[in-house]
Amino acid sequence: MEFLPLILLSGLQVGCVYAMMALSYFVIINATGILNFAQGEWMMLSAVFGAALITAQLPYPLAVLCAIGGATLVSLLAERLVIRPLQGRNADINTLVVALLGILVVVRYSTGLIFGREEVRLDGPLPAEPMILGDSLFILPQTLFVFGATATVFAGLWLFLHRTTFGRSFRIAAIDPLGAQIVGVDLGRVRFAAFAIGGLIAAILAWLYGPLYAAGYLMGEAPGVKGFIALIIGGLVSPLGALTGGLLLGLFEVATAYYIGSLYSEGIAFVMLMLFLFVRPQGLIASRWRLG
Amino acid sequence: MSTPPTASALLDRPAWPAKRLAIWGAIALVLALLPAAITNGYYLTLATNVAITMILTLSLNFTIGRIGLFSLAHSAFLGIGAYLTAILAQRHGVSPWLTLPVAIAGSCTAAAIIGVPVLRLRGMFLSVATLAFGLFAEVFARQASDVTGGAYGITGIPPLVLFGIPLRGTGMYLVALTVLLLTALILENIRLSRFGRAIAASRDNEPAAAAAGIDIARTRLAGFILSAGFAATAGWVYAFFHLTLNPYVLSLDITFVWLFIVLVGGLGSMRGTAAATVLLGIGPELLGFASTQQVLISGILVLVVVLLAPRGIGGLIEDMEHRIKGTTHG
Numbered sequence: 127m128e129f130l131p132l133i134l135l136s137g138l139q140v141g142c143v144y145a146m147m148a149l150s151y152f153v154i155i156n157a158t159g160i161l162n163f164a165q166g167e168w169m170m171l172s173a174v175f176g177a178a179l180i181t182a183q184l185p186y187p188l189a190v191l192c193a194i195g196g197a198t199l200v201s202l203l204a205e206r207l208v209i210r211p212l213q214g215r216n217a218d219i220n221t222l223v224v225a226l227l228g229i230l231v232v233v234r235y236s237t238g239l240i241f242g243r244e245e246v247r248l249d250g251p252l253p254a255e256p257m258i259l260g261d262s263l264f265i266l267p268q269t270l271f272v273f274g275a276t277a278t279v280f281a282g283l284w285l286f287l288h289r290t291t292f293g294r295s296f297r298i299a300a301i302d303p304l305g306a307q308i309v310g311v312d313l314g315r316v317r318f319a320a321f322a323i324g325g326l327i328a329a330i331l332a333w334l335y336g337p338l339y340a341a342g343y344l345m346g347e348a349p350g351v352k353g354f355i356a357l358i359i360g361g362l363v364s365p366l367g368a369l370t371g372g373l374l375l376g377l378f379e380v381a382t383a384y385y386i387g388s389l390y391s392e393g394i395a396f397v398m399l400m401l402f403l404f405v406r407p408q409g410l411i412a413s414r415w416r417l418g
Numbered sequence: 419m420s421t422p423p424t425a426s427a428l429l430d431r432p433a434w435p436a437k438r439l440a441i442w443g444a445i446a447l448v449l450a451l452l453p454a455a456i457t458n459g460y461y462l463t464l465a466t467n468v469a470i471t472m473i474l475t476l477s478l479n480f481t482i483g484r485i486g487l488f489s490l491a492h493s494a495f496l497g498i499g500a501y502l503t504a505i506l507a508q509r510h511g512v513s514p515w516l517t518l519p520v521a522i523a524g525s526c527t528a529a530a531i532i533g534v535p536v537l538r539l540r541g542m543f544l545s546v547a548t549l550a551f552g553l554f555a556e557v558f559a560r561q562a563s564d565v566t567g568g569a570y571g572i573t574g575i576p577p578l579v580l581f582g583i584p585l586r587g588t589g590m591y592l593v594a595l596t597v598l599l600l601t602a603l604i605l606e607n608i609r610l611s612r613f614g615r616a617i618a619a620s621r622d623n624e625p626a627a628a629a630a631g632i633d634i635a636r637t638r639l640a641g642f643i644l645s646a647g648f649a650a651t652a653g654w655v656y657a658f659f660h661l662t663l664n665p666y667v668l669s670l671d672i673t674f675v676w677l678f679i680v681l682v683g684g685l686g687s688m689r690g691t692a693a694a695t696v697l698l699g700i701g702p703e704l705l706g707f708a709s710t711q712q713v714l715i716s717g718i719l720v721l722v723v724v725l726l727a728p729r730g731i732g733g734l735i736e737d738m739e740h741r742i743k744g745t746t747h748g
Contacts, residue, residue: 161542163549211725219541220488224681225724231674231717239714347670351553354546389561396554399547403535 131263133384134377139269141376142276143335147353148360148368149283150327155362156300157320160222164204164230166350167237168325172197172332173341174237177246190251194329201325204229205318213317238343245345250337272334279327283365286323296320355399361409370410446599453588462591468699469594470655473601475679475695476688477648480605482677483686484614485641486621488541490673491532491548492649494555495525497668499650501559503657504572514578518654525650529643537638549670556668571664578658590659597655601648606688608644617641671713678720683731690732697731 147165154162176193180186208225217225252267259265286293298306299316307313332341335349352375360371375395383391402409456462474492481489499521506512506520536547559566566572577584578593585593608614619627620634628634657663666672675698683694698719702712723730 161546163542163546208721208725217724217728220482220486220685221724221728223488223542223545224677224720227674227677228717228721228724231671231678231713232721234671235711235714235717239711348553348557351546351550355550358543358547389558392557392561393554396550399550400532400535403538403547407538 129384133380135265135269137377137380138373139272139338139376140380141373142272143331143338143349143372144352144356144375145369145372146276146279146327146331146334147349148357148372149280149365150324150331151354151357152362152365152368153283153296153327154320154324155357157296158299158317160209160226161354162321162324163223163226163350164201164233165324165328165353166346167230167233168197168201168328168346169332169335169349170341170343170346171200171233171237172329173248173336173345174241174246174343176332176336177248177341178241180249181246186249186251190333193332194326197329197332198322198325200233201321201328202318204233205321209317209321210314234343234346241343243343245340245342248333248336248341251333268337272338275330275334279330280365280369283323283327287365292319352395355395358409359398359402361411363409363411367409367411374410442599442603446595449595449599450592453591459587462587464700464703466591466594466659468696469591469598470652470659471676471679471699472692472695473594473598473652473655474649475676475683475691476598476601476605477645477652478676479680479683479686479688479691480608480648481642481645482680484609484621485617485638485645487537487638487642488545489548489642489645490545490670490677491529491551491555492645492676493668493670493673494552495529495646495649496653496656497555497559497665498525498528499653500657500663500667501566501572501653502650503654504575504663505565507657508572508575514576514658518651521650521654522647525646525653526643529646530639533639533642537635537642552668552670552673556665556670559665559668566665567663569665571662573662575657575661575663577661585658590655594655594659597651601651602688602692605648613637613640675713675716678716681720681730682716682723684729684733684735687730687732687735689735690730693731693735 147169150165150168151161154160154165172193175196176189179189179192184192208229209222212222212225250268250271252271254266254268256264256266287297288294295306295311296316296319298309299311299313303313306316331349336345339345353372356371356375357368358371359375360367360369375398378394378398379391382394452465453462456465474496478489478492481487481492502521502524503514503517506517507514512520532548532551536544536551539547559571560569562568577586578590579585580589583589608617616627616632616637619630620632620637624634653667656667679694679698680691682698683690683692698712698716702715727733729736
């Protein structure tokens with residue numbers, strides 16, 4: 127049991143990454159009904175772009191801002207150039223899935239082509255030395271940064287959705303798109319803003335996840351899939367679902383890796399997804415979304 | 419078209435007209451004689467790879483275009499088939515031919531197990547759930563080194579032997595071609611069969627299909643399992659063609675390329691899928707692009723097709739046929 131605090135800490139840390147990813151899916155799916163497969167790639171772009179800017183001797187805060195801004199901009203470009211024309215001609219959901227996967231592949235491989243295929247280190251905003259808290263207990267400043275940033279982003283989004291008029295129009299668009307239009311909600315604007323916020327969250331996530339791992343053109347794949355699984359586990363109805371699902375998945379993964387073996391920790395996400403689809407397809411936080 | 423079709427004509431499966439048989443026979447003959455024209459080993463390898471890819475794209479086209487299941491787990495089914503084949507033949511000395519039924523049974527079982535919960539999902543949710551299975555399979559192959567050989571994979575797979583002759587080069591091309599033609603023939607027959615029409619009905623109008631007595635969930639599951647069987651057969655050919663196997667075969671990006679081929683070809687169109695497989699399988703290689711850039715090229719191409727020509731190559735072929743025959747569709 128002596129490692130329990132460490133398992134909890136690192137489980138929550140991984141969980142925060144999944145929760146943020148799930149949240150970026152949630153914003154877009156809730157406002158537009160689109161599950162944007164390419165979310166993981168905005169995170170990857172932000173990390174790879176940022177690492178290149180830091181290497182180019184740009185001051186750290188400026189590099190972070192440019193990277194986040196650049197990745198968000200690409201997310202908006204994808205919405206404008208691909209998603210909007212497709213929704214404009216009422217393309218079916220399959221066409222959208224393929225278009226999103228097309229965006230994912232094009233972004234991933236052109237990044238690999240432009241920035242190289244090597245994984246590079248990405249510096250976190252806080253010093254790298256661990257802080258010793260007890261005999262076998264230490265914590266990385268980056269871990270604290272992950273917790274703090276996740277809490278801030280979730281709180282910020284909650285305030286936006288519940289306390290601002292524009293945020294409320296997001297929720298109306300999710301409940302009843304037609305009714306929303308009747309009361310004057312511009313669905314095009316909502317979709318644009320949803321891609322902006324979703325892209326922004328993923329771009330911020332790069333600076334939580336990147337320093338723990340590395341920056342490379344393939345880094346978006348695993349968190350991208352796990353973030354979706356977290357959202358299914360938690361439920362698609364509110365940001366709380368994303369948070370619950372993410373933290374639960376992270377804790378389970380780390381606990382499985384420690385108690386059973388790291389080989390099985392990768393499988394646990396898929397097993398949990400199957401279990402939830404079987405037993406509670408609406409997710410932990412009950413959802414009004416029908417999945418089947 | 420003066421007499422209306424009788425009820426029995428609607429219920430019976432349409433016969434194969436002699437013209438269609440002749441076309442299929444001619445295609446098979448030309449492809450079988452191809453190695454005689456190709457003397458360069460590189461082009462033969464390319465042709466074999468295209469044949470293997472086409473087994474996968476045709477069965478993926480069946481899953482997506484005919485059943486309407488946007489599954490992204492095809493690489494996992496290919497991988498299960500290929501790894502079962504390699505492990506049995508290389509480590510346990512099982513006869514290469516006997517590994518085929520095991521590979522198919524393994525993939526079909528996996529498809530049945532994940533199919534039950536996953537096929538309850540719709541649209542994008544089904545895609546991501548199958549994607550999660552594909553990712554799981556890839557990570558498993560990378561990490562379970564005791565079983566799969568880890569990142570290095572399995573080498574030294576013994577070749578297929580027919581009448582005492584080990585099959586390599588031209589021999590494996592003919593094996594791949596045989597499997598490909600059988601796959602195409604079976605899929606084309608299914609399209610015309612009762613099962614195939616039940617599948618199409620479930621895709622196009624669920625309430626009507628259910629009212630006509632079709633068990634939609636079971637029909638879809640059967641189709642899903644069937645397509646996993648084709649993917650496993652492709653994996654079996656793959657293992658004996660390359661004689662080595664590593665987790666790259668399970669890469670999700672490769673699944674995306676197959677998906678893009680199906681879309682560029684035009685959903686549901688077998689001819690279009692076949693044409694797009696040849697185009698994307700050979701084109702970038704001949705133009706001198708590296709294989710990683712092939713993924714990028716297929717991604718760009720699919721975006722162009724989705725935005726500008728939503729019905730793909732198959733749609734273009736149909737339009738041309740209609741123009742030649744002087745009729746309009748729709």
